[in-house]
Amino acid sequence: MAETVERRILGRMSPSDEEIVINFGPQHPSTHGVIDFVTQTNGEIIRRSVPDIGYLHRGMEKIGETVGYPGFMPFTDRIDYLAAMFANEGYAMAVERLLKIDVPPRAKYLRAIAGELCRISNHWVAVGTMASDIGASTPLTHALREREAINDLLEELCGARLTFNYARIGGVSFDAPEGWGEKILNYLEHLESYIQEYDRLISLNQIYVKRLANVAVISPDQAIAYGLCGPNLRGSGISWDARRDLAYGAYPDFTFDVPVGQGKMGAVGDCWDRYAVRVLEMRESAKIIIQALAKLPEGEIMAKVARKPKPEPGEAIGRVESARGTMCYYVVSDGSEKAYRVRVRTGSFMAMGIIEEMSQGLMIADLIALIASLDVVAPEIDR
Amino acid sequence: MNAQEIHAKLKAQFGDAVGELTEAKIDPFVMVKSDKIVEICRFAKDEAGLDFNYCEDVTGIDWPTRNVIEVVYHLFSLKHRHQFVLKVEAARSQPSVPSVQGVWKAANWLEREVYDMLGVSFVGHPDMRRILLPDDWVGHPLRKDYQEAGGYHGVTNTRPDPLVKLGQKVEEERKAIAAAAPPPVAAPATATATNVAPAPASVPATAPATATNIAPAPTSVPAPAPVPATAPAPDKKESPNG
Numbered sequence: 001m002a003e004t005v006e007r008r009i010l011g012r013m014s015p016s017d018e019e020i021v022i023n024f025g026p027q028h029p030s031t032h033g034v035i036d037f038v039t040q041t042n043g044e045i046i047r048r049s050v051p052d053i054g055y056l057h058r059g060m061e062k063i064g065e066t067v068g069y070p071g072f073m074p075f076t077d078r079i080d081y082l083a084a085m086f087a088n089e090g091y092a093m094a095v096e097r098l099l100k101i102d103v104p105p106r107a108k109y110l111r112a113i114a115g116e117l118c119r120i121s122n123h124w125v126a127v128g129t130m131a132s133d134i135g136a137s138t139p140l141t142h143a144l145r146e147r148e149a150i151n152d153l154l155e156e157l158c159g160a161r162l163t164f165n166y167a168r169i170g171g172v173s174f175d176a177p178e179g180w181g182e183k184i185l186n187y188l189e190h191l192e193s194y195i196q197e198y199d200r201l202i203s204l205n206q207i208y209v210k211r212l213a214n215v216a217v218i219s220p221d222q223a224i225a226y227g228l229c230g231p232n233l234r235g236s237g238i239s240w241d242a243r244r245d246l247a248y249g250a251y252p253d254f255t256f257d258v259p260v261g262q263g264k265m266g267a268v269g270d271c272w273d274r275y276a277v278r279v280l281e282m283r284e285s286a287k288i289i290i291q292a293l294a295k296l297p298e299g300e301i302m303a304k305v306a307r308k309p310k311p312e313p314g315e316a317i318g319r320v321e322s323a324r325g326t327m328c329y330y331v332v333s334d335g336s337e338k339a340y341r342v343r344v345r346t347g348s349f350m351a352m353g354i355i356e357e358m359s360q361g362l363m364i365a366d367l368i369a370l371i372a373s374l375d376v377v378a379p380e381i382d383r
Numbered sequence: 384m385n386a387q388e389i390h391a392k393l394k395a396q397f398g399d400a401v402g403e404l405t406e407a408k409i410d411p412f413v414m415v416k417s418d419k420i421v422e423i424c425r426f427a428k429d430e431a432g433l434d435f436n437y438c439e440d441v442t443g444i445d446w447p448t449r450n451v452i453e454v455v456y457h458l459f460s461l462k463h464r465h466q467f468v469l470k471v472e473a474a475r476s477q478p479s480v481p482s483v484q485g486v487w488k489a490a491n492w493l494e495r496e497v498y499d500m501l502g503v504s505f506v507g508h509p510d511m512r513r514i515l516l517p518d519d520w521v522g523h524p525l526r527k528d529y530q531e532a533g534g535y536h537g538v539t540n541t542r543p544d545p546l547v548k549l550g551q552k553v554e555e556e557r558k559a560i561a562a563a564a565p566p567p568v569a570a571p572a573t574a575t576a577t578n579v580a581p582a583p584a585s586v587p588a589t590a591p592a593t594a595t596n597i598a599p600a601p602t603s604v605p606a607p608a609p610v611p612a613t614a615p616a617p618d619k620k621e622s623p624n625g
Binding site for chain 2: 059226238316345350352353
């Protein structure tokens with residue numbers, strides 16, 4: 001261990017006196033969790049910034065092999081604590097495919113409603129923390145205020161505000177409580193005005209736009225090559241959304257648009273585009289929830305599933321459109337009560353891979369904008 | 384395209400290097416020869432009709448029974464919206480597979496994770512380092528025979544069972560109460576009040592285990608002090624609740 005961290009990660013030390021190595025993190029307010037960005041800079045210009053991840057690695061995939069199929073559900077919450085509904089749903093979908101279970105329609109709808117509420121709540125945090133990273137502290141308080149209302153709604157549904165543990169293999173754990181639909185509609189009625197207020201406050205703010213437009217432009221080809229997904233992929237102008245294109249769960253029943261980056265403030269795929277896609281997605285989620293509540297079918301919320309399911313040997317993939325992109329669970333069964341292998345492919349991990357290339361030539365302050373615009377969450381990177 | 388068509392196309396191009404499509408239990412896959420994996424991936428990416436432009440996942444599975452590690456490639460086409468799963472096998476002792484990070488840049492980090500978790504080294508990868516675990520970590524955790532080292536740089540990953548400690552504490556308290564109690568003859572009722580549950584264990588079987596009948600018990604038992612010591616198991620269970 002004679003080598004320094006910098007030498008190990010960057011491969012060599014700076015050749016000239018002009019270049020220095022600085023560590024963004026592991027404890028830094030703008031790194032969105034415990035991540036280290038080992039950054040080689042020449043003055044204000046970044047030569048290279050290499051993410052050093054793994055500080056929050058808890059061995060989720062190994063845990064998936066040691067607990068039974070239903071037992072892994074609460075752990076999935078901890079993979080992405082800001083959008084736990086999707087982590088639940090993705091795992092449930094993969095195991096349901098293994099077990100060849102059909103989920104009752106009401107459960108599918110409830111998953112869609114809860115998921116879209118969760119997406120709105122996640123995007124409020126994403127846009128709020130992005131503004132705070134850029135240097136505006138007020139918008140975060142506004143965003144968190146709106147998120148609180150959604151947390152209340154989800155708490156009423158499943159008893160938890162953050163780690164929901166809501167989906168079950170074969171359905172959902174609780175039915176919608178009495179009067180829940182009206183409360184959601186009540187909130188969504190005001191959502192549009194909140195978004196407009198937020199847009200006036202920050203989205204179209206000249207200082208904010210100048211900090212983000214034309215910064216860290218990810219071209220469509222780059223986005224695909226690096227396997228970006230979700231809002232980061234759509235921010236680069238690629239119209240791809242698993243909800244629409246893979247038509248899982250109840251989503252084929254709803255009509256909604258898939259917002260993509262259009263380069264309104266600069267080039268397609270800049271930080272502002274990725275930001276704007278998230279703001280626009282909140283409106284689409286609201287549309288989906290309103291349609292789902294109107295069509296919500298009656299009936300069971302759970303299919304018949306054994307207490308300790310034993311899928312026949314085989315493997316299945318469950319894909320959901322999480323708030324951070326396509327979340328992909330790959331579950332391999334050997335016919336026993338426990339999964340032989342659980343693999344979680346997450347949007348944040350893929351987004352981190354692009355930082356080394358994108359950071360070259362950026363200003364130090366722009367690196368913060370890039371990290372914020374990718375909306376990564378540290379536990380989802382490390383699992 | 385469905386899996387059969389994709390498989391037929393790959394088979395036509397590469398012949399024996401591409402194995403048979405598994406029967407579609409749930410998600411089918413194809414085993415391919417590991418020395419051809421880069422060519423096959425490049426073909427799958429560039430060939431019109433296949434257009435697997437998106438590398439969704441690279442991961443691995445350890446099979447000690449077959450003595451192989453499988454590396455799994457999940458390919459996806461954003462253009463045609465189809466997906467395909469390729470697998471290669473590597474010997475468990477010295478697993479090594481050609482790297483496909485030249486085909487899709489996404490594979491760079493994904494292969495590093497496979498290396499970190501399963502110890503498969505990817506030939507031709509520019510930066511084959513551990514990604515999630517520290518560089519000096521011993522072993523690859525997702526292997527089925529992985530044993531935890533018991534600590535890392537003096538930080539243990541075990542701790543004493545807190546319930547054992549709690550049991551000891553409760554026992555000491557009981558002893559202290561019993562020692563402080565007045566002689567048994569003077570006030571047997573007060574001394575036994577706290578010992579309602581364990582008392583029947585050491586009392587002769589003829590004595591009924593109800594609180595009202597505990598009073599005659601001290602006459603047959605020499606002193607209340609040894610009572611908790613002879614019955615440790617019910618002690619631990621009862622006292623946290625009480």
